[in-house]
Amino acid sequence: MKYIDEYRDAAVAKGIAQAVRARVTRPWVLMEICGGQTHTIMRYGLDEMLPPEIELVHGPGCPVCVAPLEIIDKALDIAARPGVIFVSYGDMLRVPGSHSDLFRVKAAGGDVRVAYSPMDAVKLARENPSRQVVFFGIGFETTAPANAMSVWQAKREGLKNFSLLAAHVLVPPAMRALLASPANRVQGLIAPGHVCTVMGTREYEDLSRDFHLPIVIGGFEPVDLLEAVRMLVAQLEEGRAEVENQYVRSVSREGNLGAKRILVQVYEVSDRKWRGIGPIPMSGYKLRPEFAEYDAELIYGTGEITAHEPEECISALVLQGLKKPLDCAAFGTLCTPERPLGAPMVSSEGVCAAYYAYRRHNEATKEAVR
């Protein structure tokens, strides 16, 4: 496929890794934020192609993984109600809440359905006027405009049986929280290419300046990520701290103006709790008051549900880049994609799922299995 195959070319990838080896003089810790990028790194063993001076740590960029327990519990509460069709992206179905998950609610008779696009949920509402259709709107800035469009469309059509359970999170406030932490080791950042496709790069210019941090907006194929690493290493070795764009075929400085417009029309920035990090001020979106009749939290009165994270899962540290999945005693034994303890083992973008799929052969895992 065009714009995919050429960015998986082995000779080009090896050439870039070679260029990194030639340039690096000392150890550097780099973080990729996005779970999709983490999966590419693990799937193609990019970390093993790079010289040992480069350590890649994995960030919190998996919206399923950072969704706090209480939003899952709220989803379960709504999905179990009679008359409701609860629609979700497939990734959320096996994510454990405090006592259950969406699959089990479905097995017990709840009408839980998987959608590819939020517009599929609007269509369901149109086709089922006697049922209430609730869409579980999770996601980062990449997904938020599409979810916003579903609400906007429902309002335009005057649909009275559609609502959104919004759990949107924003990348820059979370990165600010991680970078400001005394435990932070990150010296260079690969910023998420599709978030920046929507939002542009200006917020990352502020981050780079405030933390004197080199940032490269990266794509998602192996060649993209190796090139982003090469660009970061060049900045670090030269003492520069700038925002550079590797993913120029999709990202502009201004971002997608149409998508940003619908975000402003439908949402307002709000405080959000992140699994593994805790509450972060102004780090998510909620529906604006003029869309209150589409706000599932208000309609179903779930605002009071709170939950505590389980202690046996170290995903809090993993999501902050402080530990890796192989550091977890439960990895691959007590915790597997079939029986997950935490969301990072469930999501197709979760870092634990990536290590499980591509790194079970690792020595540390064998240790854990014994």
Next chain:
Amino acid sequence: MCLAVPGRVLESRDVGPNRIAKVEFGGVTRQVYLDFVPEAGVGDYVIVHVGFAISKVDEAEAKRTYELLAEMGALFEEEEGQP
């Protein structure tokens, strides 16, 4: 979640306020909303996420940067070939 894939616009039409296209991804065709990339036309590549195009691929930039990367690959292969 932020998985987004490039595909080629085969045709598009206006449906109410929305612009809906048929987009081809390596042989598979899907319906995609073009509301956020109204400038995309037939034959253009768009990057698609949860049923919405979020950007039109900048083909000129893609070609320019890829040629630079391919040069790095060629250099590597030359070095590999040396004794």
